[in-house]
Amino acid sequence: MKVISVVGTKKSGKTxxxxxxxxxxxxxxxxxxxxxxxxxxxxxxxxxxxxxxxGADVVVGVxxxxxxxxVSRGGGLEEALEELRAxxxxxxxxxxxxxxxxxxxxxxxxxxxxxxxxxxxxPPFDEGLIEELIGLLILQPES
Amino acid sequence: MKVISVVGTKKSGKTxxxxxxxxxxxxxxxxxxxxxxxxxxxxxxxxxxxxxxxGADVVVGVxxxxxxxxVSRGGGLEEALEELRAxxxxxxxxxxxxxxxxxxxxxxxxxxxxxxxxxxxxPPFDEGLIEELIGLLILQPES
Numbered sequence: 001m002k003v004i005s006v007v008g009t010k011k012s013g014k015t016x017x018x019x020x021x022x023x024x025x026x027x028x029x030x031x032x033x034x035x036x037x038x039x040x041x042x043x044x045x046x047x048x049x050x051x052x053x054x055g056a057d058v059v060v061g062v063x064x065x066x067x068x069x070x071v072s073r074g075g076g077l078e079e080a081l082e083e084l085r086a087x088x089x090x091x092x093x094x095x096x097x098x099x100x101x102x103x104x105x106x107x108x109x110x111x112x113x114x115x116x117x118x119x120x121x122x123p124p125f126d127e128g129l130i131e132e133l134i135g136l137l138i139l140q141p142e143s
Numbered sequence: 144m145k146v147i148s149v150v151g152t153k154k155s156g157k158t159x160x161x162x163x164x165x166x167x168x169x170x171x172x173x174x175x176x177x178x179x180x181x182x183x184x185x186x187x188x189x190x191x192x193x194x195x196x197x198g199a200d201v202v203v204g205v206x207x208x209x210x211x212x213x214v215s216r217g218g219g220l221e222e223a224l225e226e227l228r229a230x231x232x233x234x235x236x237x238x239x240x241x242x243x244x245x246x247x248x249x250x251x252x253x254x255x256x257x258x259x260x261x262x263x264x265x266p267p268f269d270e271g272l273i274e275e276l277i278g279l280l281i282l283q284p285e286s
Contacts, residue, residue, distance in 0.1 A: 015190045019197035032201040033194040040206040047158045047238070051176040054162035058175040058230045060223040063183040068218035070226055075211035080203040083213055086229065087201045095190070097205075 001085050002140040004116070004133075005094040008107025016123040017107065018095045020130045021137070029090030034080045036096035042071055091137060103140060105133055144228050145283040147259070147276075148237040151250025159266040160250065161238045163273045164280070172233030177223045179239040185214055234280060246283060248276055 006021075008014050018033060025031045042049045042059075051059045052071055061069035075083075077097055084092045094102055098112050106118045116136050121129060149164075151157050161176060168174045185192045185202075194202045195214055204212035218226075220240055227235050237245055241255050249261045259279050264272060 015193050018190075019193055022194060022197035022199050026198045030200045031198065032203065033199045034203045034205065035190055035194065037204040037206045037212065040204065040210075040212070042206075042210065047161075047178055050158050050162055051165060051178065051238075054165040055169045055174065056165050056176045057173045058227055058232055060175065060177045060226050061180040061183065062177065062218060062220055062223050063180045066216065066218050066222075067183075067185065068213075068215050068223060068226065069180065069183070070211075070213040070215075072211050072213075072230060073209065075205060075209050077205055080205050080211060083203050083211065084201055087215060089201055095194075 001081075001089055001092055001143060002137055003081065003092045003094065003102055003143055004137040004140060005097060005100060005102040005104045006107070007096060007098040007104050007110065007112060009110060012107035013123040013125070014095050014107055017105070017119070017125055017130075017133075018093050020125055021093055021133055024130050024134050025091050025137075030088055032084035032087060032089035032092045034077065034084065034092065034094040034097075093137070103136075105136070144224075144232055144235055144286060145280055146224065146235040146237065146245055146286055147280040147283060148240060148243060148245040148247045149250070150239060150241040150247050150253065150255060152253060155250035156266040156268070157238050157250055160248070160262070160268055160273075160276075161236050163268055164236055164276055167273050167277050168234050168280075173231055175227035175230060175232035175235045177220065177227065177235065177237040177240075236280070246279075248279070 006014050042052045058072040103114045103116045185195045201215040246257045246259045
């Protein structure tokens with residue numbers, strides 16, 4: 001699995017950039033994304049929260065259009081990457097996690113380890129830039 | 144993995160029964176649950192929906208307290224059970240899916256295949272009943 005991370009300050013356009021990269025990867029292989037949800041509670045529509053709070057280690061919801069929702073305990077970034085690998089994902093884009101050791105595309109001025117490319121543009125991002133960033137992802141070693 | 148399903152009409156207390164069974168299973172092994180979420184859209188707090196709608200096959204969120212959220216495409220009940228098996232779950236309780244081939248605990252008067260035990264009580268369920276139902280789960284063959 002080839003992995004790249006998009007980091008930047010708040011409101012710098014990270015999600016918009018991730019969306020554009022995911023869209024550009026369609027048809028080139030299975031794509032997965034990871035995002036940080038600090039403070040995010042288990043969603044409370046349906047009964048996921050009730051099952052989870054009763055003590056289930058894993059709760060899986062079967063939604064319409066064959067969408068699966070899974071909530072599980074005991075995970076950080078490494079476990080999230082493992083979930084993507086187990087799902088047969090070929091390209092993974094991680095939004096956030098500035099302090100990870102992953103290779104990074106950086107929006108704006110923050111300093112990070114493993115900088116691959118700094119992007120000074122704001123959304124909407126142009127297609128040439130997106131293609132260049134996809135190229136950087138494709139060049140990553142399998143991990 | 145030992146699997147049992149709890150089915151019944153709306154408002155018959157299915158979720159309350161599942162909660163009580165999950166709680167009673169604590170300390171006896173890893174527990175997973177599955178629930179039906181017909182019409183459930185991808186939750187729209189955070190950016191899960193944006194990643195997913197851009198075309199990601201799998202989106203994983205890393206929440207606080209090491210909770211992982213995963214949304215993926217291409218799943219029904221069988222795939223949900225497979226998710227639980229892959230997570231090392233020993234006991235699985237499925238809420239709903241009356242027409243499945245799973246062994247069933249039924250709340251109320253509906254007719255189903257593979258009926259193990261019909262429960263005529265309403266919540267709160269007594270402890271002796273819950274222990275009896277857990278006993279039925281434990282007697283299920285590994286599947």
